[in-house]
Structures are given as structure tokens and as C-alpha cells.
Amino acid sequence: xxxxxxxxxxxxxxxxxxxxxVHLGGPISRAELTNRLGLNRSTIMALTADLTAxxxxxxxxxxxxxxxxxxxxxxxxxxxRVYVFAFDVGVDRLVAARVGLGGTILDRRDAVRRRDPxxxxxxxxxxxxxxxxxxxxxxxxxxxxGAAAAFSGGVDRGGGVVRxxxxxxxxxxxxxxxxxxxxxxxxxxxAVGNDANLxxxxxxxxxxxxxxxxxxYLHGDVGxxxxxxxxxxxxxxxMGFGGEVGHMIVNPDRGRPCSCGSSGCLxxxxxxRALLEAAGRFGSQAGRDAVRAVVDAADRGDVVAQAALNRxxxxxxxxxxxxxxxxxPEMVVFGGMLxxxxxxxxxxxxxxxxxEALPPSREHLRLRTSALADxxxxxxxxxxxxxxxxxxxxxxxARAGS
Amino acid sequence: xxxxxxxxxxxxxxxxxxxxxVHLGGPISRAELTNRLGLNRSTIMALTADLTAxxxxxxxxxxxxxxxxxxxxxxxxxxxRVYVFAFDVGVDRLVAARVGLGGTILDRRDAVRRRDPxxxxxxxxxxxxxxxxxxxxxxxxxxxxGAAAAFSGGVDRGGGVVRxxxxxxxxxxxxxxxxxxxxxxxxxxxAVGNDANLxxxxxxxxxxxxxxxxxxYLHGDVGxxxxxxxxxxxxxxxMGFGGEVGHMIVNPDRGRPCSCGSSGCLxxxxxxRALLEAAGRFGSQAGRDAVRAVVDAADRGDVVAQAALNRxxxxxxxxxxxxxxxxxPEMVVFGGMLxxxxxxxxxxxxxxxxxEALPPSREHLRLRTSALADxxxxxxxxxxxxxxxxxxxxxxxARAGS
Numbered sequence: 001x002x003x004x005x006x007x008x009x010x011x012x013x014x015x016x017x018x019x020x021x022v023h024l025g026g027p028i029s030r031a032e033l034t035n036r037l038g039l040n041r042s043t044i045m046a047l048t049a050d051l052t053a054x055x056x057x058x059x060x061x062x063x064x065x066x067x068x069x070x071x072x073x074x075x076x077x078x079x080x081r082v083y084v085f086a087f088d089v090g091v092d093r094l095v096a097a098r099v100g101l102g103g104t105i106l107d108r109r110d111a112v113r114r115r116d117p118x119x120x121x122x123x124x125x126x127x128x129x130x131x132x133x134x135x136x137x138x139x140x141x142x143x144x145x146g147a148a149a150a151f152s153g154g155v156d157r158g159g160g161v162v163r164x165x166x167x168x169x170x171x172x173x174x175x176x177x178x179x180x181x182x183x184x185x186x187x188x189x190x191a192v193g194n195d196a197n198l199x200x201x202x203x204x205x206x207x208x209x210x211x212x213x214x215x216x217y218l219h220g221d222v223g224x225x226x227x228x229x230x231x232x233x234x235x236x237x238x239m240g241f242g243g244e245v246g247h248m249i250v251n252p253d254r255g256r257p258c259s260c261g262s263s264g265c266l267x268x269x270x271x272x273r274a275l276l277e278a279a280g281r282f283g284s285q286a287g288r289d290a291v292r293a294v295v296d297a298a299d300r301g302d303v304v305a306q307a308a309l310n311r312x313x314x315x316x317x318x319x320x321x322x323x324x325x326x327x328x329p330e331m332v333v334f335g336g337m338l339x340x341x342x343x344x345x346x347x348x349x350x351x352x353x354x355x356e357a358l359p360p361s362r363e364h365l366r367l368r369t370s371a372l373a374d375x376x377x378x379x380x381x382x383x384x385x386x387x388x389x390x391x392x393x394x395x396x397x398a399r400a401g402s
Numbered sequence: 403x404x405x406x407x408x409x410x411x412x413x414x415x416x417x418x419x420x421x422x423x424v425h426l427g428g429p430i431s432r433a434e435l436t437n438r439l440g441l442n443r444s445t446i447m448a449l450t451a452d453l454t455a456x457x458x459x460x461x462x463x464x465x466x467x468x469x470x471x472x473x474x475x476x477x478x479x480x481x482x483r484v485y486v487f488a489f490d491v492g493v494d495r496l497v498a499a500r501v502g503l504g505g506t507i508l509d510r511r512d513a514v515r516r517r518d519p520x521x522x523x524x525x526x527x528x529x530x531x532x533x534x535x536x537x538x539x540x541x542x543x544x545x546x547x548g549a550a551a552a553f554s555g556g557v558d559r560g561g562g563v564v565r566x567x568x569x570x571x572x573x574x575x576x577x578x579x580x581x582x583x584x585x586x587x588x589x590x591x592x593a594v595g596n597d598a599n600l601x602x603x604x605x606x607x608x609x610x611x612x613x614x615x616x617x618x619y620l621h622g623d624v625g626x627x628x629x630x631x632x633x634x635x636x637x638x639x640x641m642g643f644g645g646e647v648g649h650m651i652v653n654p655d656r657g658r659p660c661s662c663g664s665s666g667c668l669x670x671x672x673x674x675r676a677l678l679e680a681a682g683r684f685g686s687q688a689g690r691d692a693v694r695a696v697v698d699a700a701d702r703g704d705v706v707a708q709a710a711l712n713r714x715x716x717x718x719x720x721x722x723x724x725x726x727x728x729x730x731p732e733m734v735v736f737g738g739m740l741x742x743x744x745x746x747x748x749x750x751x752x753x754x755x756x757x758e759a760l761p762p763s764r765e766h767l768r769l770r771t772s773a774l775a776d777x778x779x780x781x782x783x784x785x786x787x788x789x790x791x792x793x794x795x796x797x798x799x800a801r802a803g804s
Contacts (some may be wrong), residue, residue, distance in 0.1 A: 005412065076779075118504045154762055163762040212641045228728075230632050237632075238616045239731025241763045249758055252720060253655045262758045264524075311471040318654055326728065327648040328639025356651055356664045360556055360565040 011047075011393055012146040014039065014338070018047050022057055022077045023102055024205055031072035043306045054397050055143070056082055056389075077102035081142050082397075084385035085134075085188075086112050087127050087149035087180070088378045090195065091115060091167050091222045092287055094123060096130035098138070099382040101145075101389075107134045107163065115222075115286070117169040120179055128183035135186070141401050147386035148191040150377040152223065157240025158191035166259035167223040182237060185354060188400075191384050195219065196335075197243055198380025199370070200227020201234055203333050205383055208371035214329045216243060218320075219377075220338035221288070223259060224267035228327060250318050264308065269315035272337060278308035291337040295344040313345020316351025324357040324365060327358070336368035342369060413449075414794055416441065420449050422792045424479045425504055426607055431464065433474035436628075444512070452476050456799050458503065458547070458791075479504035482545050486787035487536075489529050489551035491578075492597065493517060493569050493624045493785065494689055496525060498532035500540070501784040503547075503791075505608060509536045516716055517624075517688070519571040522581055524764045530585035535590070545802050548787035550593040551582060552600040552779040562594035568661035569625040577616055584705025590802075593786050597621065598737075599645055600782025601774070602629020603636055605735050607785055609771035616731045618645060619772070620722075621779075622740035623690070625661060626669035630729060648673070652720050671717035674739060680710035693739040697746040714749020719754025726759040726767060737772035744771060 005013065017037055022028060034044050051057045059073040079100030088095040090113065092270075097108035109130035113123075127149070135144075153165025155258050160177020162170055180190040200209075200217035208216040215229040226245030228235040235242045246267035256262020256274060268274060272291060276282040279294045297305035320332055334342035342349060346367070353362055372379050389396040407415065419439055424430060437447045450675055453459045461475040481502035490497040492515065500509035513534035515525075526669055529551070537546075555567025560626040562579020582592040602611075602619035623804035628647030630637040637644045641681075650661050657666020658676060670676060674693060678684040681696045699707035703783040722734055734742035744751060748769070774781050791798040 005407070010407065019626060087544040087749065154760065156762065164760060214644075230637055233633065235632055235729070237763070238763065239730055241760065242728065242730040243618075244727045244730075244760060244763065247758075247760055248724045249652070249720060251654065252652065260444040260760060262408075279571070306642070318651060322650045322724075323728075325646045326644065328641055328646075329643040356649075358556065358566060358643065358646060358649055358662060360558065360641065361646065364640060 012394075015047055015393045016390050018044070019051060019056060019077075019393050022075055023386065023390060026102060027074050029072040030059075032317040033075065033247050034349070048073075049277040050067055051075075053394060054394055056393055056397065062171075062375060068096055079104045082104070082145055083138075084145055084382055085131050085147040085184070085186075085190075086382035086385055087131075087147075087190075088195070088381060089123060089127070089149055089151045089168070089176075090377065091152055094126055094130075095286065095378055096134065097378055097382070098131075098134045099385070101386070103382065107137065109133065115169070117171070118165065118174070120176070124176075124179045124183045127180065128185075130185055131186075143189060143387050143397070144186060145389040145396055145400050146191070146387070147180075147184060147186070147188045148193065148381045148385035149176065149198075149383075150195040150381040151176060151192055152195045152221070152225070154241050154244065155192050155194050156298050157236055160190070162192070163241070164260070169219075178335050179193050191387075193381070193384050194225065194227070194243070194329050195242075195377045195380075196225030197227040197234055197236075198384055199242070199335055199372070199376035200229055200333075201373055201383055202376045202380035203335070203370060204229045204232075206379055207376065208333055208368045209331055214327065214331045215331045215333065216245070216323050216327060216329045217333045217376075218336055218338050220271060220334075220341065221336045222272050224338070228329075230327070233287070245319065245323065248319060248322060250322070266315065266319040269377070270312045270319065270338070270341065272371055276343065279305050280308075288337055288340075291340050296342045298344055301380060309341070309344045310348055312341055313348030314352060316341060316345065317349035318356065320349060320367075321353050321356035324353065324361050328361045330364060331366045331368055333368050333370055335373070336377055339369045339373070341348075341369070411712075414796075416445070416449055417452060417795045418792050419635055420446070421453060421458060421795050425788065427480040428504060429476050431474040431476050432461075435477065441574055444602055453477075453795060456675075456796055458795055458799065475693060476495060481506045482508070484547055485540075485544060486547055486784055487531075487533050487549040487590075487592075488780050488784035489549075489582070489592075490597070490783060491529070491551055491553045492779065493707070495527055496532075497780055498529050498536070499780055499784070500533075500536045501787070503732075503788070509539065512537065516572070519573070520567065520576070522576055522578065525587045526578075526581045529582065530587075531716075533588075543801065546588060546590060547588060547737055547798050547802050548789075549582075549588070549590045549592070549790040550595065550783045550787035551578065552597040552783040552786075553578060553594055554597045554623070554627070556646065557594050557596050559610070559638055560632045562592070564594070565643070569623075576761065580732060584737060592755075592791075595783070595786050596627065596629070596642075596645070597635055597779045597782075598627030599629040599638075600786055601737055601772070601778035602645070602735075602782070604635075604774055604778045604782035605737070606631045606634075606643070608774065609778065610735055610770045611733055612643050614733045616729065617733045617735065618647070618725050618729060618731045619735045619737055619778075620740050621738040622673060622675050622736075622743065626673050626740070626793055630731075632729070646667060647721065647725060652717055652724070668717065668721040672714045672721070672740070672743065676717075677710055677714050677743065680713050681707050682710075690739055690742075692741050697742045700746055711743070711746045712750055714743055715750030716754065718743060718747065719751035720758065722751060723755050723758035726755065726763050730763045732766060733768045733770055735770050735772055737775070737778055741771045741775070744769070772773055772795055
């Protein structure tokens with residue numbers, strides 16, 4: 001246990017706390033900040049003055065106060081000036097975005113990705129080209145304070161190396177952070193995180209899970225991933241590979257083969273392929289639209305589609321029950337194609353929970369679908385990119401050379 | 403996100419940090435404390451002076467320095483003076499102990515518990531009587547700064563209510579913290595925690611897992627429990643029921659019935675009963691000795707015992723593989739009778755891990771047996787009891803009325 005912080009560390013912490021409030025909550029009056037941060041008015045004034053001088057926030061008179069007396073100034077993030085690059089490397093798409101402080105998407109580029117073996121050269125080249133296009137369009141007074149990518153695979157926390165990505169078709173280790181940093185050429189180190197982990201962070205900070213300190217986000221597409229928020233923090237584990245809910249074995253006896261080389265994993269039982277095969281549609285269709293088509297067919301009374309959805313929902317329910325017993329979360333969030341699957345099989349999921357989750361662990365549990373939908377991973381990548389400037393606003397800005 | 407701490411909060415934090423060092427690490431020189439806490443000498447001197455005046459530590463000249471110059475004073479915990487009561491409510495035993503600051507067991511009482519339906523009156527009466535006996539023997543200058551109990555069941559974090567304890571034979575909710583507090587009658591609120599959670603804390607602070615920030619402790623007796631340390635903190639979840647690894651379903655198809663009402667739970671497949679039934683010994687024997695007898699018989703070449711141990715080890719390996727994929731721990735610790743089972747079936751556990759745990763999550767993994775053995779729960783209860791005085795040394799001591 002380290003000793004308490006120095007005065008300078010406290011000032012840095014407070015600057016970060018104030019900036020985080022404005023970044024996540026949007027424009028807010030000085031009076032309200034005083035309230036929320038538990039600091040006195042003069043401290044808040046000094047902190048906002050520092051952040052204003054650095055060009056991170058600006059202060060304005062509120063439009064209407066409806067009250068007598070001098071109105072409290074409103075502090076706004078400098079969204080058009082301070083931004084990050086966020087990248088989403090998914091199985092079926094590549095996205096690059098320029099995201100302003102406060103979370104505003106200022107500019108973006110999307111590309112469809114074919115399900116081919118992974119080519120670092122191709123993916124990094126495409127994303128860096130997108131970023132350069134967007135960078136050229138920025139005004140000269142703007143400043144980039146970070147960059148991060150969400151990757152559909154297991155990422156080593158320290159080095160940003162992709163250690164496994166079977167659904168992306170990677171082979172061996174991919175030094176993705178290093179390659180992106182080099183090709184981007186902005187003098188900024190690109191951080192890389194697992195897509196479902198970052199989506200969990202996004203739902204926790206800006207989505208359906210705001211205010212929840214214990215949350216599990218389940219993400220489905222070809223693979224099934226997850227992100228776990230424990231006491232307000234993303235569970236990374238020893239090396240950053242924590243939260244791999246897709247490779248929890250739920251069906252050891254007669255399990256389907258999994259992309260990881262094992263069988264009976266949650267991913268193998270509830271992923272896209274499991275649903276499409278059970279519905280007799282594998283091979284002819286793929287992707288989110290194919291999953292939606294099965295759910296729609298089940299809705300219209302197609303018995304094959306209904307049986308497929310029930311089967312998948314049943315395994316999903318078992319997986320969720322296990323997670324509820326292990327983590328006692330306040331909320332479980334279904335995202336990606338698991339959103340559709342959950343909506344089509346909520347009865348199976350709930351009946352599994354009723355039998356297999358411990359009563360005290362499920363009595364306050366809320367099951368929800370993602371609020372950010374397909375943007376969750378991109379939003380999470382942007383939050384990862386902003387994390388450095390929020391931890392130490394002035395230092396990062398000084399280095400970015402505004 | 404709250405603002406940074408005030409000067410007074412920092413002082414309190416530093417007092418707690420220093421006391422925690424002395425409590426967990428034992429006697430330490432002022433020079434070394436300066437080093438470890440990253441504070442300057444005069445601050446360390448002021449903090450130790452405060453703690454000395456409060457009677458929590460004392461300063462002494464070291465016996466031998468072997469170096470020239472004035473030796474740095476050694477700070478020691480006042481173990482004989484400052485103590486807590488720790489209780490362990492297990493399936494087969496009840497323990498009460500008086501534990502001094504620094505973790506020294508000053509006095510203890512043990513009783514065998516029969517596997518009867520749970521009687522709050524009987525258990526609380528027995529433990530309170532033990533505590534009173536020990537309290538009467540203390541000198542008048544001693545001070546009790548906390549009390550806590552480990553309970554073999556699911557405990558509501560807020561209220562210390564036992565919400566489920568099938569292996570203890572509880573029925574309905576048991577307001578255990580309230581009853582213990584009342585019967586102890588020392589004006590101290592008794593904290594209550596799940597036994598495996600507290601054992602995990604004990605192994606993390608004083609056992610095989612010192613220095614590990616991500617650790618899973620698995621505890622077996624009649625039931626199977628667990629405690630998970632995530633980034634240095636015990637995982638409690640929303641209401642404190644997190645870490646129920648025993649009720650992760652590993653065998654959904656042909657699972658054995660579990661005490662929780664479900665079937666195929668890890669507890670049902672690897673608990674005491676599973677092993678004894680597979681070995682054809684259930685009914686005639688029970689408890690740790692019976693488990694040891696099976697492991698010993700397997701060791702001597704008894705094929706029935708070997709098959710039983712292999713079967714249980716196989717399910718244990720599957721459970722551990724799932725936990726490794728979910729948590730990416732640095733260490734998994736086997737405690738209680740799972741210690742014997744793991745030692746007798748390490749090959750099964752490792753071969754499951756080799757196939758079913760993701761390679762990057764298992765490459766740095768260490769599998770270990772408990773260092774504190776049957777004392778882990780009691781040590782964990784003592785640490786829970788000390789947690790308040792370590793968080794705010796002077797306030798707690800003032801209230802204890804030294």
C-alpha cells in the first residue's frame with residue numbers, strides 16, 4: 001500500500017475528475033461541479049481556469065436560468081478542438097472515427113471487411129489511410145490527444161499485441177499497436193483493447209449501464225466475447241485476457257467444436273454459426289442480417305427457426321446463470337447479435353436463471369440490451385483513447401503540442 | 403468520480419498505510435518504511451509518533467545493525483495490547499480466537515460441530531461464550547478493535563445476513579451479524595463474510611498469494627466455495643455474493659444433484675460427497691479424514707479410489723479452465739479438501755487446462771495449494787475484523803475507548 005498523494009498529485013487528480021465530468025456528462029454549471037466533486041467554489045474556479053487556459057474546456061453564460069441573481073457559468077468540453085482517433089477492427093467491418101472531447105463523433109469512415117485470413121498490412125493500411133484523410137480536414141487549431149483501437153481478439157494489455165483472434169483469421173501474434181502507431185505516424189502511441197471489453201466500458205460510461213458498478217456485457221457476432229466491470233473497473237486479469245466468457249465451457253459432453261480448438265464453449269453453442277446451423281441456414285447466409293432473419297422467421301411461427309432459437313437461448317441462459325453465480329452482477333447487457341438472440345429467447349434465458357442462478361444473486365439482477373448497439377466498440381475505443389488525457393489533462397496536452 | 407482527498411484524509415490514509423505495513427509485514431525500520439511508503443523521514447516520524455501515542459505500535463532499537471552510525475528505530479505492532487475477535491463457522495467446526503495486531507493468535511477455542519440443522523442460538527451461544535472466556539483473561543490495558551466471523555454460506559455484504567447455507571443446514575435468512583453482535587455484548591459490530599472469500603483474502607495478504615493481484619482461491623469441504631481477488635481487491639459483486647464458483651454448472655447433461663437445488667454444479671461434481679460416492683465409501687465415512695483416506699488409497703494403487711480421484715480431478719480441471727478463461731488469474735490456490743484432491747489429481751487438472759484454457763491466459767498461470775491450510779478462514783476473519791482500524795487507526799481506537 002502506497003502513501004497518500006502529494007499536493008501536485010491531488011491537483012492533477014482533480015483536474016482529471018473535473019474534465020471527466022464534463023467529458024461524460026456534457027455541459028455543467030460551476031455550481032453543479034462544486035456539488036458533484038465535493039470541492040469548494042474557489043478550487044473549482046482555479047481548476048476550470050487551468051483547463052480553459054489549456055483549451056480543453058470553455059466557460060459560457062447559460063442561455064436561460066429562470067432564476068434571479070448572477071447565473072453560474074457553464075463549463076463545456078472543447079469538442080471541436082480536442083479529439084482522439086478511434087478504430088474498430090471487427091470481423092465484418094473496419095471503422096475509423098475522429099471523436100471530440102465529450103464523445104461527439106466529428107468524422108468517420110467505414111469499410112466492409114471480407115471474412116478472409118487477417119492481413120495486418122491491409123487492415124492497418126486501410127485504417128491509417130482513413131485517419132490521414134480525416135486529419136487533413138481538421139483545422140489548424142485542433143489537437144489530437146490519443147488514439148485507440150478495438151480488436152475482435154485477445155489483446156495483451158501491456159504491449160497491444162493480439163495473441164489470439166481465430167474469428168478474425170489471425171495466425172500467431174500480431175503486434176497491432178506497434179504497426180498502427182507506426183503507420184499512423186502522428187507521434188501518438190495507439191492503445192489496443194479487446195472489442196467486447198471496450199464495449200463493456202462504453203455501456204458502463206455512456207450506455208445502458210451508467211451508474212452500475214458491477215456489470216457484464218456479452219457481445220456476439222461470429223464469436224462471443226465479453227467484458228466484465230467489477231466495482232466500477234474493467235476486469236483485465238493478470239495479462240489483460242480476462243472476460244473471455246465465450247470460452248467458458250457450458251456443454252462438455254456433446255459440445256460443438258469451437259474456433260479456439262476446444263469444444264462446448266459458450267461461443268460454439270450460441271454464436272452465429274450455431275444458430276444458422278440449427279436453423280438449417282448455414283453456408284447460404286452469414287452476418288447480422290442472417291441472424292435477424294432467423295429471429296424474424298421464429299416470430300412468424302417458423303418451427304425450425306423457433307427450435308434453433310430455443311436451443312441457442314437455452315445455452316445462453318446457462319452461460320448467464322454461471323456468470324451470475326460467479327460475479328453477482330447488477331446488470332447483464334446483451335450486445336451485437338446476442339441482442340437479437342436474447343430478444344427472441346428471453347423466456348429460455350429467464351427460465352434457466354430461475355433454476356440455476358442462486359436466488360440472492362439474481363433477485364436484483366437486470367437483463368438489458370445494449371444501448372449503444374453497433375457503436376459500442378467504437379465508443380469504447382474512443383474512451384480508451386481519452387483515458388490518458390483524463391488521467392493527466394495538462395501533461396498530455398503539453399506533449400500533444402497544442 | 404470524486405475529487406481528490408483533503409489533507410486530513412491523506413493523513414488518515416498514511417496512518418492506515420503505515421499501520422497496515424507493520425500489521426502485515428511485521429517489525430520494520432523507520433528507514434525501510436520511508437522507502438516503502440515513498441514518504442519523507444519527517445512524515446514517517448510524525449506518523450509513527452501518532453500511532454505510538456495511540457498505543458498501536460511501539461518503537462525500539464534494533465538488536466543488531468551490523469552497520470556503523472545511528473541505527474534506524476524499528477516499528478513493531480502492539481500485538482499483545484491491540485486485538486480482534488475472529489470466528490470461523492464451518493460445517494464441522496466452530497472456532498473463536500483472539501488475534502493480536504500483526505496477526506498473532508493470542509488465544510483460541512475450538513469445538514467440533516455436528517452436521518445437524520443449523521441452530522443460530524447454539525452457534526452464537528457457543529462462540530460468544532468462547533469470546534467471553536478469552537476476554538476475561540485479558541489484561542486491563544488491552545483493547546479490542548474489531549470482530550468478524552467467516553461463515554460457510556452466502557452472506558449479504560451490507561447486513562451480514564446469511565442468505566443461503568445449504569451445507570450448514572440453514573433455513574431461510576439468518577441475521578448472523580446482528581445476533582453475534584448482540585450476544586457478544588462488547589459494543590462492537592461483528593462483521594460477517596463468506597468463508598471462502600475470507601480465505602482468499604487471507605492467502606492474498608498472508609499466504610501463498612502475497613504479491614499476486616489476480617488470484618482465485620478454491621475451497622472444498624462438503625461444499626465448494628471460492629474467493630476471487632481482482633486487481634488486489636476481493637470480488638464481492640453487487641450484493642456481496644460474488645465468487646460462488648461452486649455453483650458454476652460444469653456438467654449440465656448428466657450432472658449430479660447439488661445442495662443448491664440445481665444439478666451439475668462444480669460443487670456437486672468435486673465436493674466431498676462426489677468423491678466418497680465414486681469411491682464407494684459414502685455413508686460409512688465423512689469429513690477431511692475420509693477424503694484423505696481415498697487419496698491415500700489411490701496412492702497405494704487402489705483402482706476404485708484412483709478412478710474416483712480421476713473423475714473428480716477431471717471436473718475440477720474443467721472448472722479451473724473456465725475460471726482461467728474468465729478471470730485470467732496469476733494464481734489458482736486449492737484449499738480445504740481440494741488441496742488433497744488437487745495433489746492427488748494434478749495430472750487431470752493440468753491436462754484439462756492444456757486443452758480448454760486459452761494459451762495466453764494459462765502461460766503465466768501458477769497452480770498452488772493453500773499455505774494457511776485450515777487456518778485460512780480464521781485468518782481471513784481476523785483480517786476482516788482488522789480492516790476498520792487499518793482504514794482509520796485513530797478514530798477506531800478512540801471509539802474503542804482505550
